[in-house]
Amino acid sequence: MKFPSIPVLLFVFSTAASGFSQNAVQDSVMMKKLYTAALTEGKAYEWLDYLSNEIGGRLSGSIEAENAIKYTETELKELGLDKVWLQPVMVPKWTRGFKEYAYIESPTGEKSVTDICALGGSVPTPNLGIKAELVEVKGIDELATLGKEKIAGKIVFYNRPMQADLIQTFEAYGGCVDQRYSGAAEAAKFGAVGVIVRSMTLSQDDYPHTGAMSYGNIPVNQRIPAAAISTNGADYLSSLLKLQPNLLFYFKQNCKTFDDVQSYNVIGEITGSTKPNEYMVVGGHLDSWDLGDGAHDDGAGCVQSMEVLRLFKKVGYKPKHTIRVVLFMNEENGLRGGNKYAEEAKRKNEKHRFALESDAGGFTPRGFSLDCDESNFRKVKSWEPLFKPYLIHYFEKGYSGADIGPLKGNIDVLAGFLPDSQRYFDLHHAANDTFDAVNKRELELGAATMASLVYLFDTYGTN
Structure with a gap:
C-alpha cells in the first residue's frame, strides 16, 4: 500500500475534523505536486544563475537589461506557453x-x-x-x-x-x-x-x-x-x-542622464480553458541596480514568476483563467513598466481578476499581503490550513507591490508575496546583492508557494 505524504495526511485529518471543504483533499494534493516539482525539478535557480552571472546588473536602458529581455523571452517560449510577447515601454537611461x-x-x-x-x-x-x-x-x-x-x-x-x-x-x-x-x-x-x-x-x-x-x-x-x-x-x-x-x-x-530609450515588458501566458478573457497575473521586475547583479532584487521574483507557469505545465494543470507572467521593466527608477502594463490593460478593456507580485527577495516564504475587499480576504484566510503544512502562516491585509499597484481600481485582488524580510535590506541595492546570497531551496519554496496561491484563485475565482 502506498501511503500519502505527511503534508497531505496532516491536512486530511485537520480538514476532516473541521469540515473545511469537500475539495480540500484535491487542493492539498495539487499543492503537494507543485511543491514537489519545484523542489525536485525546479528551473528557477538555473534561470537566476544565468540572469545574475551571465548578464549581471540590469539597469533600465542598459545593454544588460536588453540582454535580460532577450533571455527571458527565449526561456518563456521554450516552455511552450500559448503566447509570449514584448510590450514596448520607454524608460529612463541613467549611468553611473x-x-x-x-x-x-x-x-x-x-x-x-x-x-x-x-x-x-x-x-x-x-x-x-x-x-x-x-x-x-x-x-x-x-x-x-x-x-x-x-x-x-x-x-x-x-x-x-x-x-x-x-x-x-x-x-x-x-x-x-x-x-x-x-x-x-x-x-x-x-x-x-x-x-x-x-x-x-x-x-x-x-x-x-x-x-x-x-x-x-x-x-x-x-x-x-x-x-x-x-x-x-x-x-x-x-x-x-x-x-x-x-x-x-x-x-x-x-553619473549622467540620457534621453529615454526603448525597452520592453516581457509577457507570457497560458490561455484559460473556460475564462480566457479574464486574466490573472504573476510577476516581478526585470531591471535592477548596477552595483550587484540584482539576484534578490528582483531576479528572484522574476524567475519565481516564470516558474509558476512552468509548474502548471509540468503537473498538467490547465487553468480556467488566462494566467500571465509579466516581467516588468523599470521598477527601480521610474515604474514605467508597471504603469504601461496597466495602461494597456485598461485601453484593451481587459478584465483582470488577480495579480501577485514577488519583489521582496528570494528568502524563506512566510505568506502574503493582500489588497482586496473583506470577502476576498476571508476567502484567502479560509485557505490557511492548506498552507500550514508548508509553514506559511502570514495572511494579512496590506501593501501588494509597486508594479501591480497601477492595476488597482481595475482588478479584484492584489497580492504581495512575503518572504522572511530580516536579511533583505542587508543586500538591497548594494554590491552584495549577488547570486551567491540566494539559497536554492528557499527560492524554490517561494515559487511553489506563489504557484499554490495562483492555483487557488484560479480554481475558486475572486468575489
Missing part, C-alpha cells in the same frame, strides 16, 4: 560612470578615503568634485530648523538609521527612505551644494546602498549631487564630526 571617490579631510589636512555610491538619478559633481563642510541631520524636517544660514554652501549629511526594533523591516525602510528619495531636492532649497545619505540597511557594513532619488520640480541648473555612504562609514563620519565639526568632505561622481 567611473566609480565614485570620496574622502574625509581633517582641519589639519589629513585625509581618510571612504566608500560612497551615487544615488540613482543624481546629477554628477563638477569635474573637480565638491569639497565642503558638513551639516549632519537626522531627517528632512531638521533643515527648516537650521535654516539657510547654516546650510548654504555645505554638504547635508542625512544620518537617520532604519529603526532596529521594528520586526517588519519594510516598515523600518519606509520610515527613513524619504531622506534618500527627496533629501537632495529639499537640501537644495536651503543652498546646500550636495548631500550624503546613510544607506538604507539595518546591517552594519561597508557597502553603500544606492536607490532612486528625485529632484521634483527643481530646475536642472539648481540640482545638487547625491550619494550614499555605508552604515559603518556614516557612523565613523558622525563620530568625527562630534570631535571636529569643521572637517571637510570631498566627493566626485560621474
Whole structure:
C-alpha cells in the first residue's frame, strides 16, 4: 500500500475534523505536486544563475537589461506557453560612470578615503568634485530648523538609521527612505551644494546602498549631487564630526542622464480553458541596480514568476483563467513598466481578476499581503490550513507591490508575496546583492508557494 505524504495526511485529518471543504483533499494534493516539482525539478535557480552571472546588473536602458529581455523571452517560449510577447515601454537611461571617490579631510589636512555610491538619478559633481563642510541631520524636517544660514554652501549629511526594533523591516525602510528619495531636492532649497545619505540597511557594513532619488520640480541648473555612504562609514563620519565639526568632505561622481530609450515588458501566458478573457497575473521586475547583479532584487521574483507557469505545465494543470507572467521593466527608477502594463490593460478593456507580485527577495516564504475587499480576504484566510503544512502562516491585509499597484481600481485582488524580510535590506541595492546570497531551496519554496496561491484563485475565482 502506498501511503500519502505527511503534508497531505496532516491536512486530511485537520480538514476532516473541521469540515473545511469537500475539495480540500484535491487542493492539498495539487499543492503537494507543485511543491514537489519545484523542489525536485525546479528551473528557477538555473534561470537566476544565468540572469545574475551571465548578464549581471540590469539597469533600465542598459545593454544588460536588453540582454535580460532577450533571455527571458527565449526561456518563456521554450516552455511552450500559448503566447509570449514584448510590450514596448520607454524608460529612463541613467549611468553611473567611473566609480565614485570620496574622502574625509581633517582641519589639519589629513585625509581618510571612504566608500560612497551615487544615488540613482543624481546629477554628477563638477569635474573637480565638491569639497565642503558638513551639516549632519537626522531627517528632512531638521533643515527648516537650521535654516539657510547654516546650510548654504555645505554638504547635508542625512544620518537617520532604519529603526532596529521594528520586526517588519519594510516598515523600518519606509520610515527613513524619504531622506534618500527627496533629501537632495529639499537640501537644495536651503543652498546646500550636495548631500550624503546613510544607506538604507539595518546591517552594519561597508557597502553603500544606492536607490532612486528625485529632484521634483527643481530646475536642472539648481540640482545638487547625491550619494550614499555605508552604515559603518556614516557612523565613523558622525563620530568625527562630534570631535571636529569643521572637517571637510570631498566627493566626485560621474553619473549622467540620457534621453529615454526603448525597452520592453516581457509577457507570457497560458490561455484559460473556460475564462480566457479574464486574466490573472504573476510577476516581478526585470531591471535592477548596477552595483550587484540584482539576484534578490528582483531576479528572484522574476524567475519565481516564470516558474509558476512552468509548474502548471509540468503537473498538467490547465487553468480556467488566462494566467500571465509579466516581467516588468523599470521598477527601480521610474515604474514605467508597471504603469504601461496597466495602461494597456485598461485601453484593451481587459478584465483582470488577480495579480501577485514577488519583489521582496528570494528568502524563506512566510505568506502574503493582500489588497482586496473583506470577502476576498476571508476567502484567502479560509485557505490557511492548506498552507500550514508548508509553514506559511502570514495572511494579512496590506501593501501588494509597486508594479501591480497601477492595476488597482481595475482588478479584484492584489497580492504581495512575503518572504522572511530580516536579511533583505542587508543586500538591497548594494554590491552584495549577488547570486551567491540566494539559497536554492528557499527560492524554490517561494515559487511553489506563489504557484499554490495562483492555483487557488484560479480554481475558486475572486468575489
